[in-house]
Amino acid sequence: MQPSTTSFRIDPTxxxxxxxxxxxxxxxxxxxxxxxxxxxxxxxxAGFDRRDEAVAFARNWAQEWLHVRFG
Structure with missing residues (x-):
């Protein structure tokens, strides 16, 4: 049984x-x-001038990483 992606936490700080x-x-x-x-x-x-852009990029990257590995 594969874990649900909702069981993971993402820290995009x-x-x-x-x-x-x-x-x-x-x-x-x-x-x-x-x-x-x-x-x-x-x-x-990646580098960003704005903090919120860096957070959004990292969160999206991590969600995609989880999707590829756990569906």
Whole structure:
């Protein structure tokens, strides 16, 4: 049985570097013991002038990543 993509959490918080917001995503879920477990942590995906654009890009990227792997 494959996990539902709704059982994953996406943290799209960008980092600030060289005057831009670097989009990246951390995808996590709960482990068998209830603790938070990282599933995937992307590298830098793209740079943006605006924080909200970096967040939206990272969230969309992570949703697509989950869709490809878990349907």
């Amino acid at each position: 960008p980092r600030r570097a060289d005057g831009e917001y670097m989009a990246h995503a951390r995808i996590s879920t709960n482990g068998a013991d209830g603790s938070e477990t990282d599933v995937f942590i992307s590298g830098d995906l």
